[in-house]
Amino acid sequence: MKTEVLDKSIVLCRACDLVVRKRALPTGVRALCPRCHTNLYDTPYCSVNGMLALCITALVLYFPANFFPVLEMHFLGSIRTTTIAGGAMAVAAQGYWVVGIAVLVAAVIAPGLLILSILTQVLIVKYRLKIPFFRNIYKKLLKQHSLLAQLSMLEIYMISIFVSVFQLSDYTDLYFGIGTFCFTMLFIMVIFMQREYDIEHMWSVLDE
Amino acid sequence: MSKLSRPPQGESLGLTNCPTCKFLCHLDQGSCPRCGQAVQSRDRTSVQKSWALLITAAILLFPANLYPITIMTSQGQVRQDTIFSGINHLVHLDLLPIAIILFTASILVPMLKIFGLALYLTAISYRLPISKKTLMAGFHIIEWIGRWSMLDLFVISITAALINMGQIWDAKPAPAATAFALVILLTQLAAKVLDTRLLWDRLESKDDTN
Numbered sequence: 181m182k183t184e185v186l187d188k189s190i191v192l193c194r195a196c197d198l199v200v201r202k203r204a205l206p207t208g209v210r211a212l213c214p215r216c217h218t219n220l221y222d223t224p225y226c227s228v229n230g231m232l233a234l235c236i237t238a239l240v241l242y243f244p245a246n247f248f249p250v251l252e253m254h255f256l257g258s259i260r261t262t263t264i265a266g267g268a269m270a271v272a273a274q275g276y277w278v279v280g281i282a283v284l285v286a287a288v289i290a291p292g293l294l295i296l297s298i299l300t301q302v303l304i305v306k307y308r309l310k311i312p313f314f315r316n317i318y319k320k321l322l323k324q325h326s327l328l329a330q331l332s333m334l335e336i337y338m339i340s341i342f343v344s345v346f347q348l349s350d351y352t353d354l355y356f357g358i359g360t361f362c363f364t365m366l367f368i369m370v371i372f373m374q375r376e377y378d379i380e381h382m383w384s385v386l387d388e
Numbered sequence: 389m390s391k392l393s394r395p396p397q398g399e400s401l402g403l404t405n406c407p408t409c410k411f412l413c414h415l416d417q418g419s420c421p422r423c424g425q426a427v428q429s430r431d432r433t434s435v436q437k438s439w440a441l442l443i444t445a446a447i448l449l450f451p452a453n454l455y456p457i458t459i460m461t462s463q464g465q466v467r468q469d470t471i472f473s474g475i476n477h478l479v480h481l482d483l484l485p486i487a488i489i490l491f492t493a494s495i496l497v498p499m500l501k502i503f504g505l506a507l508y509l510t511a512i513s514y515r516l517p518i519s520k521k522t523l524m525a526g527f528h529i530i531e532w533i534g535r536w537s538m539l540d541l542f543v544i545s546i547t548a549a550l551i552n553m554g555q556i557w558d559a560k561p562a563p564a565a566t567a568f569a570l571v572i573l574l575t576q577l578a579a580k581v582l583d584t585r586l587l588w589d590r591l592e593s594k595d596d597t598n
Contacts (some may be wrong), residue, residue: 254557276566
C-alpha cells in the first residue's frame with residue numbers, strides 16, 4: 181500500500197537514476213532532472229485526432245515524395261533526375277551497398293514505417309484498444325518506436341538537398357519539381373507529427 | 389530513511405525504470421508489468437560493449453579520412469577527393485557556408501563524438517577532474533548531433549545519381565564512403581548501448597559537490 185503511493189509520486193531520472201518527486205506542471209513546461217538536467221517529463225500534449233490528421237497527410241505525401249524526382253539537372257541539353265531511392269541505388273550499384281542501405285533506410289524506409297506505425301497506433305487508441313489482439317500489436321509498435329524515430333532522418337536529407345544544390349548550381353542548372361515540393365511538405369508533416377507524439381503518454385494509455 | 393546522506397537513487401529504493409517503456413518497476417518483479425521487458429537496475433556490461441563499438445569506430449575513422457570518398461571525372465580529368473580535400477576544394481570555390489556545414493558534419497562531429505564518448509567512458513571507470521554535469525550535457529549533445537554526419541552520405545548519393553555523363557562529367561563514391569557510414573553507425577550504437585546511470589553511481593564518493 182505504502183509503496184504504491186510512493187510509485188505514483190516519484191519519478192526516476194533515466195540518465196542518472198535520481199529519485200525526483202513529481203509535481204504538476206503548467207502546460208508547455210518541461211521538468212528537468214535537478215542533478216543532470218536530463219528531460220524528465222512534460223505535460224501530456226497529445227491530441228489523438230490532430231495526430232491522425234497529420235499521419236494521413238504525411239502518408240498521402242509520402243508516395244509522390246518518393247516516386248517523383250527530388251532534383252532535376254539540365255546539363256548540355258540532357259536532363260538528369262533522381263529520386264531518393266534512385267540516389268541510394270546509384271551508390272549501391274557502384275558496390276557501396278552499405279552506404280546505399282544507410283541512405284535507403286534513413287530517408288525512405290524508416291520514415292515510411294514511422295508514419296505507418298503512428299497511424300496504426302492512433303487508430304488502435306481511437307477504436308480498438310479494448311481488444312487483446314490489438315493491445316498486443318499496440319505494445320509491439322510502441323517498443324519499436326524509438327528505434328524508428330532515431331533512424332528516420334528526413335530533416336538531414338532536406339539539408340542535404342540544399343547542400344547539393346549549392347554545390348552543383350555553379351556548374352549547371354538545377355530545377356525543383358513536384359517531388360521536391362512533396363518531400364518538403366512531408367518533412368514538415370513528420371516534424372509536427374513527432375512534436376505532437378509523446379511516447380510516455382502513448383504508454384500510459386495502456387494503464388487506463 | 390537513514391540513507392539520506394547521499395542523494396536517493398532508484399537502486400537504493402529497489403525501483404528502476406523499464407528500459408523500453410520507462411514504467412516505474414520494482415526490481416524484485418524481474419520484468420516490467422506493462423510491456424514485459426526484463427528489468428535490471430544497471431547494465432554493467434554496457435561499458436565494455438560501448439568501448440568495443442567505440443574503438444572499432446575510431447579505427448575506421450582512419451580509412452574514412454585518408455581514402456578518397458568521391459571520384460569526380462570532369463572532361464576526362466579524374467580527381468579523387470578525401471573528405472578534407474573535398475571541403476578544401478569547396479573553400480577554393482568560395483562556397484564557404486557549405487564548406488562549414490560539411491566540415492562540421494563530416495569531420496568535427498565524428499571526431500568530437502569519438503573523443504567525447506571515450507572521455508565519458510573513462511569517467512565511469514576512473515576519476516576525472518571534469519564535473520559530471522558537463523559530461524552529461526556533452527553526452528546529450530553527442531546523442532543529438534551524431535546523426536547529422538549522415539549529411540555527407542546523402543549528398544554523395546544525390547550527386548552520384550545526378551552526375552553520370554561518362555567522360556564529360558561523372559561522380560562516384562569511393563572506398564572511404566563505406567568506412568564513413570560504419571563510423572556513424574558504430575558511434576551511434578556506442579552511445580545508445582551505454583547505461584548513463586553508471587556514471588552517477590560514483591557521485592557519492594566524496595569529491596563531488598557538482
